[in-house]
Amino acid sequence: MPNLEEILEKYPFVQRDNLIPVLQDIQDEFGYLSEEAIVKVGKYLNLPTVKIYGLATFYHHFRFIAKGKYHIKICNGTSCHVNSNILIINELEKKLGIKDEEITKDGLFSLEETTCMAACGEGPVMAVNDKYFTHLTIEKVAEIIDSYKSMEE
Ligand code: FES
Structure with missing residues (x-):
């Protein structure tokens, strides 16, 4: 490096x-x-x-905070917005205790709201590192975060 x-x-x-x-x-x-x-x-x-x-x-693509081990991008584009992505964002913030452009104290998770992630028909959409999750619900998001947390226990 x-x-x-x-x-x-x-x-x-x-x-x-x-x-x-x-x-x-x-x-x-x-x-x-x-x-x-x-x-x-x-x-x-x-x-x-x-x-x-x-x-x-x-230039919006520059970041000024470190990424967590699991970097979560949540789409905040128009289509996902119409599909109630705000509920997903709220759940992420609640589960992780961080907001957009923040990282958890243990360095495991960071959160980033992004523009369209090119999967509009499958929203709300988020990605953890390179893995996409589609058709998100509050329950699904909670399960996804819990599964990543459990990998670290
Ligand atoms: S608006 Fe979310 S994927 Fe396009």
Whole structure:
């Protein structure tokens, strides 16, 4: 696994205008853009960290918190919304004790509300890491979370 310096060394001529590939590489490697990474990028480029945050937050696919061992994406697109995804989101928040863009204290679960996950006919939809779950109900979501929790006992 390369460290942050190795990633930065791949971009000797990077400036603010072509910073996105660098941030993308860092996120691909570490799963998110940590404060430490943003500060290091700022020092490397001689740019204020606030400018880097400003740029990164403009693009919604950048994350600023770590992912849990089980990263849950819950669709908040229009079709899933019509299919009462709010009940599923509420259940997830209740079961996990976290909200969107948060991670549980034990690092096991993180939650992310996303735009359409391209399974509109099967909503509400969520994914745990790369595994999709469709036609969700409150009961089904509770069972799914319990099954992941039980794997850790
Ligand atoms: S709106 Fe949820 S999968 Fe498309």
